[in-house]
Amino acid sequence: MNIVVCVKQVPDTATERKLRSDDKTLDRDAADGVINELCEYAVEEALLLKEAHGGEVTVLTMGPDKASDTIRKALAMGADKAVHLVDDALHGSDALGTSHAMAQALKKIGFDLVILGSESTDARTGVLAAMLAERLGVPQLTFAKKVEVGKGTITVQRVTDYGYDKVEASLPAVVSVVEKINEPRYPSFKGIMAAKKKPVEKLGVADAGIDASQVGLANSWSEVVDFAAAPPRAAGTIVKDEGDGGAKAAEFLASKKFV
């Protein structure tokens, strides 16, 4: 089975994340880039499926040169090879543009199954899996907490607010996973060393057959008009308890219409 895992490099959530003042895109130099956490679960699931059914795992990412760190991490975990979509023309692409570029790359690579994390920690749109499935004309199975592959079919448990739905589709398909699905492995030292020798193919817009008029900041359907830092949290009200603390707390809650 030919599995492609889409991974994304995101700014470390432990550091302060910023937007650039010039073009209002993510400031990638302001924070360390790390692999998006949910993508690790996607890689793990791809590796588990490969171990159970055989085949090959390809990592696909779109991002600037330094996103190669994220590719290295996924290869160190055990993926076989990688494709890196890297082109200045892709900078600032929104979800629609990104899905076009990734879909073109996926058509070029070929796949039985595409696995993604259900959302990234930076943009948090959570729509890429659905958009990819639509553009590729294959079924989408999102928010999977369990994946089973049969003969030409795939069954997942799709997490919902009330429990889960059992969803079945034919392959090829696109799956997005949630963190309940597995426990991602740590790359071993041998895995890290082996990753150095694994092939990484770099593709530009032209190589992947991407329509340049559908990608990039200028062609994005969504536009960041303005942004501002979140206001600092206002100081709270301290009630000094002089025997009437309960009444004062109740008064406060009543004034906010909580009680």
Place this chain on the structure above:
Amino acid sequence: MKFILDAEQRLFGETLHRLLDGAGTPGVIRSRAAGEPEPVRSLWRALAGAGVFAPAVPEAAGGAGPLPVELVTAFHELGRHAVPGPLAETAAAAELLTRLGGFSGSGGAGRAGDESGTAGAAGAGGLAAEWLPRIAEGTAAVSLVLPPAVPYALDADLADAVWLVDGDRLCETVPGAARSSLDPGRRLFPVRVGTVLARGPAVRAAARAAGDVGALACAAQLVGLGRRLLEATVAYAAARHQFGRPIGSFQAVKHRLADVLVALEYARPLVHGAALAYGSPDLPRDVSAAKAAASEAAYAAARTALQVHGAIAYTDEYDLGLWIRRARALRTAWGSPADHRARVMSCLAES
């Protein structure tokens, strides 16, 4: 000399850091102190699975070594998380076996016991072939006694083999009753000589190389320990207020913290420099310089952590004390700073 770790080495270190963060080493140390060996053993297997011992074991025996820079990268993280167990001892034993088993490719290897000893070269080779793959895969922990620098068997109760090098003999041992260490995560065992496993000048030479690897691994642990102690202390000094200000804003506190940072930053390149000297005749000198500096830097970090934290630092339930006591124990493990300074001196006098 280039002391910047490459991308693979950084990823290796970060991976171990994450693994150990998730493992919760303070809990492992406390259960060890309470006499439960299983948490340490399972952590040991996880670490070996991540490749902690791969850089110490040659490729032909199931590892990826010798890779001394990767070894110190790993041991830095082990120290940073105060991982218990005979770690430096097992890395040193791997070096000893590598030399005796003829894996190192250097002259004299595989000739252990040529002088009609108890075990011949084949015996030593068999020993290496038996134990090295087990060390790499994490199914064997070895405690090694190398007098005078290592007079007791560390954690013999956790080890699958307890060996002693006595002059030109490598022996199995019979551990005596445990002595308690000031570090609750460590137990020290006096040993009596048992069956001789190999004999000859090659044993003496291999033991010297093993001593250097053990001291180097210990030095890397000390730098990691010191770094963690400094981070914890800086965070505490920023959070703890007195006289209406964070205590870290007072010069007397700032200066102590800065001194620790300087000491650690001087020790770190010495550790990396010693790793790069592996295989060169300067290794003993460079390892000693690294061990002496790392010991003093980590000990300064521990003293400062104790002073700046105040009484909470020696509160048993507070994890900081586990790091403070480990720094004190490792300061004199694998040779005291004075021993190592003396060895630097004698190396310089010879050259």
